[in-house]
Amino acid sequence: MKTLVLVVATVLGAAGLARADGPRPFLFVKTGEKFATQEIAGPTVAGLTAYVGEKVAGTTNAFAPRVMNEPVKAAEYCAKSKPALGIVTAGFYLTYAKALGMVPLLETKRQGLKEERFVLVARKAAGDDLAKFQGKTIATPLADEQWYVIAVVLQDKLGEEVRLKPATDVEGAIFDLADGSKNAADAVLLETGAWDLFKDDPDSGGKLKVVYQSDDLPRDLVVAFGAGGDALNLDKVKQVLKDMNGNESGQKILRSIQVESFTDIDQSRLSTAEKLFHGK
Numbered sequence: 001m002k003t004l005v006l007v008v009a010t011v012l013g014a015a016g017l018a019r020a021d022g023p024r025p026f027l028f029v030k031t032g033e034k035f036a037t038q039e040i041a042g043p044t045v046a047g048l049t050a051y052v053g054e055k056v057a058g059t060t061n062a063f064a065p066r067v068m069n070e071p072v073k074a075a076e077y078c079a080k081s082k083p084a085l086g087i088v089t090a091g092f093y094l095t096y097a098k099a100l101g102m103v104p105l106l107e108t109k110r111q112g113l114k115e116e117r118f119v120l121v122a123r124k125a126a127g128d129d130l131a132k133f134q135g136k137t138i139a140t141p142l143a144d145e146q147w148y149v150i151a152v153v154l155q156d157k158l159g160e161e162v163r164l165k166p167a168t169d170v171e172g173a174i175f176d177l178a179d180g181s182k183n184a185a186d187a188v189l190l191e192t193g194a195w196d197l198f199k200d201d202p203d204s205g206g207k208l209k210v211v212y213q214s215d216d217l218p219r220d221l222v223v224a225f226g227a228g229g230d231a232l233n234l235d236k237v238k239q240v241l242k243d244m245n246g247n248e249s250g251q252k253i254l255r256s257i258q259v260e261s262f263t264d265i266d267q268s269r270l271s272t273a274e275k276l277f278h279g280k
Helices: 002-015 038-057 071-081 090-100 146-153 170-179 192-196 234-242 248-256 267-278
Strands: 024-029 063-068 085-088 102-110 118-123 137-140 163-166 187-191 208-213 221-225 259-263
Touching: 024 038, 024 071, 038 063, 038 234, 038 248, 063 071, 071 090, 085 090, 085 102, 090 102, 090 146, 090 221, 090 267, 102 234, 118 170, 118 192, 146 267, 170 187, 170 208, 187 192, 221 234, 234 259, 248 259
Parallel strands: 024 063, 024 085, 137 163, 137 187
Antiparallel strands: 085 221, 102 221, 102 259, 118 187, 118 208
16 A cells, blocks of 8 residues: 555656646546446536536636546546546545645535445355454455555454455445355445345345444545645635535536535544554
């Protein structure tokens, strides 16, 4: 992990600060989400960037959205393109905050979710002893945020030898596990909201059970990037985002990206995650 961060920092230095004039990149990172691509989600999040641009800079073309679901590629993109703002996962922030000069501004409150938690789901015959899953294969959308999963989500309860298997298709991973497919992982780590869709299904949830539930995790963060966001009035950016659910046009955009509101960061929750991530 430390080596990876050092490599990103080196790329940052080599890329330099200069870039052509034009819209400032606004990065959206949702690790492992199969629909979080420029082709699929770009047109939708463009509504948000246009809204923020008009309110902050007086033009809907102030920002250019860039949607990515692979954190390493997203970090490389940041090194080259110097985004101004972003909405990123907590795992991406904790991994690259220093290398990319990220400053957290707000957090997102997603529609219908009071808390952000993950659950580890296994077959009912697997038993309840977490120690039995050490060294096993865990399918999860967060596989590319390995240390965040190990240290923060699982709190090192499965050790550092756990094998994470990328699962952009969580539904498929759940059905494979329930059916005992030869391609199935030993367990699936997924959001509680996603598990709620399966747990009452006799063909899937009836064969599975939760063997671990995470603590309340940090939400996705709105961040400013040092090199790209220095010229922005960040207080104004924060106020514009926080005020979105107070008007009809803002509410419409929030619904389109399945966000209830942008809120102040729960510093205690984020600080706890930082300490776990960095082993302090």
